[in-house]
Amino acid sequence: MTTSPDPPDAPDSGLAAERTVLAWNRSGLAVVVCVAVLLRHVWPLQGTDHEVALGLIGLAVIVWSVVFAVLTLSRGKRGAYASHAESVFRLITAGTLLLAVVGIVASFAAP
Amino acid sequence: MTADAANAAVQPSGTPSTDGSRSPQDVEPDVRFTYANERTFLAWNRTALALIATGVAATQLLPKLQLQWGRRLLGLPLIALGAVVAAESLRQWRANQRAMRRGDPLPRSWMPLVLTIGIVAIGAIAVAIAAFGTN
Numbered sequence: 001m002t003t004s005p006d007p008p009d010a011p012d013s014g015l016a017a018e019r020t021v022l023a024w025n026r027s028g029l030a031v032v033v034c035v036a037v038l039l040r041h042v043w044p045l046q047g048t049d050h051e052v053a054l055g056l057i058g059l060a061v062i063v064w065s066v067v068f069a070v071l072t073l074s075r076g077k078r079g080a081y082a083s084h085a086e087s088v089f090r091l092i093t094a095g096t097l098l099l100a101v102v103g104i105v106a107s108f109a110a111p
Numbered sequence: 112m113t114a115d116a117a118n119a120a121v122q123p124s125g126t127p128s129t130d131g132s133r134s135p136q137d138v139e140p141d142v143r144f145t146y147a148n149e150r151t152f153l154a155w156n157r158t159a160l161a162l163i164a165t166g167v168a169a170t171q172l173l174p175k176l177q178l179q180w181g182r183r184l185l186g187l188p189l190i191a192l193g194a195v196v197a198a199e200s201l202r203q204w205r206a207n208q209r210a211m212r213r214g215d216p217l218p219r220s221w222m223p224l225v226l227t228i229g230i231v232a233i234g235a236i237a238v239a240i241a242a243f244g245t246n
Contacts, residue, residue: 016146023150030160037164041171075142082139085149085208089201092156096197100163103190107170107183 027092028064034099035060041106067091140211148207155200155222162193181240188236192229196222 039053071088074080139145166189173182199222206218 014143016143020146020150023153027153027157027160030157034160034164034167037167041167081145082208086205089152089204093197093201096156096159096163097194099160100190100194100197103163103167103170104187106167107186107190 024068028061028068031064031095032057032061038099038102038106138212140208144211145208148204148211151207152200152204155196155203158226159193159197159200162189162196166190166193176240178240178243185233185237185240188229188233192226192233195229196226199225 035057039056067088071081071084074084166186168186169189170182170186173185176182178184203218203220203222209215210217
C-alpha cells in the first residue's frame with residue numbers, strides 16, 4: 001500500500017498519515033480473516049476449491065487496496081476527499097453488513 | 112481530541128462544500144483530525160468484523176450444545192451487534208466530520224455504551240447456557 005501525500009498547503013500531519021496507513025492495513029487483514037472464516041465454514045472446500053477460495057481472498061485484497069489507493073490519491077486534491085471518503089466508507093460499511101448477513105444465513109445452514 | 116482543538120486547527124483556506132451534507136461556510140478541518148476520525152471509523156469497523164467473525168465461529172465451530180439453538184443463541188447476537196456497530200460507525204464518522212467542518216462540538220457517541228451492554232448481555236447468555244443448557 002502507498003503512503004498518502006498531504007495537500008501542499010496542509011499543516012504538517014506528522015505521523016498521523018503513517019498511523020492511518022497502519023490502521024488501513026489492520027482493517028484489511030481483519031477483512032481477510034473474516035472472509036476466510038466465512039468461506040471455510042460456508043463452503044466445504046474440495047478439489048480445486050482451495051485455489052478458487054484463495055483467488056477470492058486475493059481478489060478481496062486487491063479491491064481493498066484499490067479502494068484505499070483511490071482515497072489516498074484524493075487527499076492531494078481539494079474537495080475530492082470529502083466525496084471519495086463518503087463513498088469509500090459507505091462501501092466498507094455495506095461490505096461489513098453483507099458479511100453479517102452471510103454469517104446469519106450460514107448459521108441457519110449449519111448442521 | 113477535543114472539538115475546540117479541532118476548531119482551532121481548521122485550515123484557513125478551506126474548500127467550500129458541494130455535497131448535500133456541507134454548507135458553503137464549511138471548511139476542511141486540520142488534516143490530522145480528518146486522519147484521526149478516519150482511524151476511529153476503521154477501528155470501529157474492525158470491532159464489527161471481529162464480532163461478526165466471533166459470531167460465525169460460535170455458530171459453526173462450537174460443539175453441539177444440549178440446549179437446542181444454543182450455538183445460535185450465542186452467535187446470532189454477536190453477528191447482530193457487529194452489524195449495528197458497523198452501521199453506527201459510518202453515521203458517527205459522518206457526524207464527526209460534519210461537526211469539525213462547521214466548528215461545532217463533536218457529537219456524543221453512544222457506541223461504547225451499546226457495545227458494553229451488548230457484550231455483557233451476550234456474556235450473560237453464555238453463562239445461562241453453561242448453567243442451564245447442560246446436564
